[in-house]
Amino acid sequence: MAQSVFSLKDVSYSYPGGIPALENLTLDFNQGERAAIIGANGTGKSTMLTLLDALIFANSGIVSAWGNQLTEKTMRDAGRQRDFRSRVGFVFQNPDVQLFCPTVREDIVFGPLQLGVDHAEIRRRLEALANRIRISHLLDRSPHQLSLGEKKKAAIASVLIMEPEVLLLDEPTAGLDPQTMRDIIDVIDQAHKNGKTVVMATHDLHIVEEIADVVHVFGGNKNVIRSGTAEEILADTEFLQQNNLVHIHVHRHLGVAHAHLHEHGHEHPHHRDISGFR
Amino acid sequence: MSGKTSGGFLERTIQGAVSLLQETVSVENVAARNGFLQHRDPRFKCLSAAALLIAVLMSRNLAELSVLYAAVLCMALLSAIGLFFFLKRTLLFVPVFSLFIVVPAIFSGVTPGEPLASFKVLLWNLTITRQGVDSAIVFFMRVLDSVSFAVLLVLTTRQHVLLKTLRVFRVPQLFVMTMGMTYRYIFLFLDIIQKMLIAIKSRVGFVASTRDGRKIVTANMAGLWLRSYRLHSQVYDAMVARGFSGEAFVLDEFHARVPDVVILLAALMALIGTLWLNLFFR
Secondary structure, three states: OOOOEEEEEEEEEEEEEEEEEEEEEEEEEEEOOOOEEEEEEEEEHHHHHHHHHOOOOEEEEEEOOOEEEOOOOOHHHHHHHHHHHHHEEEEEOOHHOOOOOOOHHOOOOOOOHOOOHHHHHHHHHHHHHHHHHHHHOOOOOOOOOOOOOHHHHHHHHHHHHOOEEEEEOOOOOOOOOHHHHHHHHHHHHHHHOOOOOOEOOOOOOOHHHHHEEEEEEOOOOEEEEEEEHHHHHHHHHHHHHOOOOEEEEEEEEEEEEEEEOOOOOOOOOOOOOHHHHH | OOOHHHHHHHHHHHHHHHHHHHHHHHHHHOOOHHHHHHHOOOOHHHHHHHHHHHHHHHHHHHHHHHHHHHHHHHHHHHHOOOHHHHHHHHHOOOOHHHHHHHHHHHHEEEEEEEEEEEEEEEEEEEEEEHHHHHHHHHHHHHHHHHHHHHHHHHHOOOHHHHHHHHHHHHHOOHHHHHHHHHHHHHHHHHHHHHHHHHHHHHHOOOOOOOHHHHHHHHHHHHHHHHHHHHHHHHHHHHHHHHHOOOOOOOOOOOOOOOOHHHHHHHHHHHHHHHHHHHHOOO
């Protein structure tokens, strides 16, 4: 049986002002798993990732990592904090949040430096990683001089250099051009092949089948409404539509406009009349 | 409707943000050139600049100040900085203003001495003295030299590297890091301001009065403050997520080479020579 990495039991979290973000969530993530978290905006995906990274703590319920409970008190222990940070890497949705140093190089080496990794080892990792992700030419540039895709790559590099066991990614492919999206998927895929557990929140359904073994769908009840394989969930277009995960797509075939649900990787039904989808 | 339009006000604010970005990019481009000073260790460059600045401040001799100025121009040329570009930056602003400040010193009322010329303005008889002119020229050259050394240092060193050299002067790492982060996020906010003002302009165009334009911008300043507040908390989370626990560690990337030591020794010799000439020789 696969070892549990993260476990959430009956977890609730509300933002200041009492705005609920998660309600009674129970979920497990296992070692070596590739999990995708999908759901409409405001369903609690990012909040869950932030809880898993022990940056916020549950109002009620239990969040555990490798069997140890994550609470404000337990994370105050410096040794525990350092051990946890070296095992879990979090790529934030907004790369401008993650890239806070004057140069990309400083940003990438920030994590291992804080974790006390040997300087020679940091330089070795940096060179290897920059070559692998093809960002060597960006290292001495300031983050404000980068495109969104370059920023995302640098942000992922800043986490991969820590060589964590678990990668938490909050919409790593949002707003990217197709080639950069491909590059990022390849980097994540390679990280998983190297044994990392990957938990990724995304709205890009067309990449889910490729990057996830298991998919958890978050709903308006701030909880998981369905879990399953990517194939099972993506095949249920009615379910996806009910949960704001697909939209109507109008295009032309042989000069005739028709509409279907915007989905990828499956044969879709064609309709001349789009009114039925409204 | 007011004769003045907010178009000008918004336009100027947007232009201000854009020109600051362009200016920074232009300076960064000079610092990235393949020149003599660009390859020098910034710690040695800073110490050399400090020694030369002290030498300039201690000097009361026009010939010495002229030699130092000639040296700074040679260094600029060796560092792939065009003479016109350098003079435009160093001559136009601060020294010209200092010239205005120093004008009263050339008259006998401030600096008594050997008269050079006398003339009458309204009820006052004014006399220009040789000592007054000499001290004014020395003051002007001191300002010119000081500004030139400082500008040369800034032009040949990338801004974030310059910040890091503060560590040489025992400035706490956390302070240096905070300054670096401030420098990084200024550009993010400049970009946000620019986009925000363009969005406002796209809606209000040139119709609203200057006063209305200012009101709109002021209201958006509050929004920007809230954004920066939110960002600061997220950035802190991003730091904690990568192991930050209150003390920042950095990778030491400075490498001193023989020319770095040579340039520092030359600066120290210039300082000692100036001190000797001005304190003991006269």
